[in-house]
Amino acid sequence: MIRASFIASALLLTAVAFAHPAPSSILKLEFQAGRVNAEYWVPVSELEFARAADAGGDFPAYLLRHIGAETSTGTRWLMKLGSVRETTYLDHPYLVTQLTFSPPAGAAPRDFVLIDDAVTHEVRNHVVYVVENRGPDSALLGALQYPARRLAITERQ
Amino acid sequence: MSIKGDATRHRPFVWCTFRAMIPPRFHREIEMRANLPLFLAIATLAATPAFSAQTVTTPPCTPTLGSGAAADVATAVAALRTMLTQDQLAAFERPLDLHSAIQWSNLPDGIVKRTTLRMGNLEPKQAAAARQVMETALSACGLAMLDEIRLADDFLERVDSRHIGWTSANYFIAVLGNPGGKTPWILQFGGHHLAYNFTFNGRLPGATPMFLGTEPIRFEMKGAMHEPLPVQSTAMSRLAIAIAPHPEAKLSGTFTDVVKGVVMKVEPGQMPTGGTDTGFPQSYPAGKNDRGIEVGALTKEQRALVRAAIDSFATLPGAKIAAALRTAYESPEAFNQTYVGYAGSPDLSTLGSYVRIDGPRVWMELVVQKAVASPAELHYHALWRDKQSDYGGETGQ
Numbered sequence: 001m002i003r004a005s006f007i008a009s010a011l012l013l014t015a016v017a018f019a020h021p022a023p024s025s026i027l028k029l030e031f032q033a034g035r036v037n038a039e040y041w042v043p044v045s046e047l048e049f050a051r052a053a054d055a056g057g058d059f060p061a062y063l064l065r066h067i068g069a070e071t072s073t074g075t076r077w078l079m080k081l082g083s084v085r086e087t088t089y090l091d092h093p094y095l096v097t098q099l100t101f102s103p104p105a106g107a108a109p110r111d112f113v114l115i116d117d118a119v120t121h122e123v124r125n126h127v128v129y130v131v132e133n134r135g136p137d138s139a140l141l142g143a144l145q146y147p148a149r150r151l152a153i154t155e156r157q
Numbered sequence: 158m159s160i161k162g163d164a165t166r167h168r169p170f171v172w173c174t175f176r177a178m179i180p181p182r183f184h185r186e187i188e189m190r191a192n193l194p195l196f197l198a199i200a201t202l203a204a205t206p207a208f209s210a211q212t213v214t215t216p217p218c219t220p221t222l223g224s225g226a227a228a229d230v231a232t233a234v235a236a237l238r239t240m241l242t243q244d245q246l247a248a249f250e251r252p253l254d255l256h257s258a259i260q261w262s263n264l265p266d267g268i269v270k271r272t273t274l275r276m277g278n279l280e281p282k283q284a285a286a287a288r289q290v291m292e293t294a295l296s297a298c299g300l301a302m303l304d305e306i307r308l309a310d311d312f313l314e315r316v317d318s319r320h321i322g323w324t325s326a327n328y329f330i331a332v333l334g335n336p337g338g339k340t341p342w343i344l345q346f347g348g349h350h351l352a353y354n355f356t357f358n359g360r361l362p363g364a365t366p367m368f369l370g371t372e373p374i375r376f377e378m379k380g381a382m383h384e385p386l387p388v389q390s391t392a393m394s395r396l397a398i399a400i401a402p403h404p405e406a407k408l409s410g411t412f413t414d415v416v417k418g419v420v421m422k423v424e425p426g427q428m429p430t431g432g433t434d435t436g437f438p439q440s441y442p443a444g445k446n447d448r449g450i451e452v453g454a455l456t457k458e459q460r461a462l463v464r465a466a467i468d469s470f471a472t473l474p475g476a477k478i479a480a481a482l483r484t485a486y487e488s489p490e491a492f493n494q495t496y497v498g499y500a501g502s503p504d505l506s507t508l509g510s511y512v513r514i515d516g517p518r519v520w521m522e523l524v525v526q527k528a529v530a531s532p533a534e535l536h537y538h539a540l541w542r543d544k545q546s547d548y549g550g551e552t553g554q
Binding site (some may be wrong): 022023024026028041045046047049051053089090122123124125126127129131138139140143144 | 381408410411412413415416417420421422423424425427429440524526
């Protein structure tokens with residue numbers, strides 16, 4: 001039964017890729033004490049269009065220009081980039097980047113404004129799904145599509 | 158069967174700066190795509206609307222056939238009801254609420270499962286009655302498009318190795334609410350590349366959301382050439398060509414799909430979800446920036462092309478359904494405040510070409526996407542929304 005379910009799921013996943021030529025981005029947030037870890041999945045096909053419109057610098061510099069976080073009053077959080085790896089998800093090449101957001105002194109570590117237009121500044125139909133990751137569980141916190149580039153984030157209880 | 162006249166002329170890649178970021182196994186494929194200029198030039202020329210008109214035998218589209226009157230369509234629905242089993246009725250009749258209304262998609266049934274009455278499961282008499290419902294609700298143009306789009310799915314069925322559900326059998330019909338002449342109800346008909354959502358007796362006249370698409374753009378089947386969206390693609394292309402000399406008509410950005418359509422949420426480690434109209438109600442551009450050129454600034458000839466493009470969508474439902482909408486869109490005040498814009502190639506010959514009509518109420522867009530079954534080719538997605546009367550204003554706008 002489990003095996004049949006797994007096979008059915010695998011077939012669905014490959015079928016989704018096959019029928020889905022404009023893949024979305026996913027930003028998975030994980031709330032930690034005093035910081036927020038994030039894993040940013042961005043499809044290469046859509047990122048290519050965005051990089052063509054803003055080709056300056058290397059990929060880390062590009063991400064620093066287009067992703068960030070700040071308090072509701074506009075004080076910037078510190079964002080650090082970790083590893084970048086290449087993978088294939090649903091038949092689409094993706095780049096997966098580890099990010100860490102740290103609040104300024106005195107700011108609440110659970111409430112902030114996420115900023116992201118790494119793809120959406122160029123690709124008008126592109127959607128970034130922002131989810132909170134809690135192990136195998138996750139919850140949709142919101143989505144960004146041009147012209148929106150800011151999303152108020154509050155950790156769910 | 159064969160596909161004729163479709164090809165992709167890929168936009169230039171800023172490839173050198175990006176190459177290092179992409180796994181080597183993808184380099185050869187992408188570079189091969191970028192080195193097909195002769196083939197693509199020939200194929201792209203053959204794919205232009207002007208050429209398609211010479212090769213396709215699609216009959217001329219005249220906006221007559223069904224009236225679209227609520228009472229007439231309700232009568233046809235009642236006739237179908239008498240032929241259905243209890244299980245079929247349970248699939249066919251749904252509550253008039255937001256959840257039921259947004260259950261349309263431009264993804265195949267193998268990806269976004271439909272649960273309403275499947276055309277492929279009907280007995281011949283039932284299928285004829287269901288068709289009578291659509292004949293009553295649609296213009297001749299709308300019915301011809303329905304047939305052609307379903308046929309395109311039959312064309313794809315032979316290459317459906319991943320079982321994603323391409324077939325004309327995977328089109329579905331439902332009514333939301335109680336069909337009749339007075340209270341609000343919705344008629345839904347849809348499948349992979351088609352979504353008709355007609356609201357009768359609603360707070361506002363409702364012909365939308367309407368999704369249209371086709372892959373392939375044109376194809377040969379049983380000795381005849383078919384092209385499901387010749388009227389819409391030609392009308393939108395002629396409009397884009399006419400306004401292209403105006404710099405403000407060019408929209409910024411890149412379009413890899415329609416902007417206000419359905420989106421599937423795919424998350425590593427989770428099963429994909431969505432793919433229905435969960436983005437409803439939508440927000441729309443405001444102000445004058447980056448919306449294209451205002452119709453009020455166009456010449457008489459260009460304005461006629463805008464009307465033709467609007468009518469290429471708005472004449473698909475029966476006249477009673479869309480008459481008020483056409484009047485609203487083309488009233489002098491609304492018409493002059495409507496913006497028209499394009500991106501990519503105005504002749505729709507290249508991947509990412511896009512045309513949009515964005516008025517006080519009307520939102521119509523057509524985009525040229527990479528084909529799914531044959532990625533070297535192209536396919537169309539098109540969407541008509543009304544900023545006030547999607548679902549007849551009956552679902553919480």
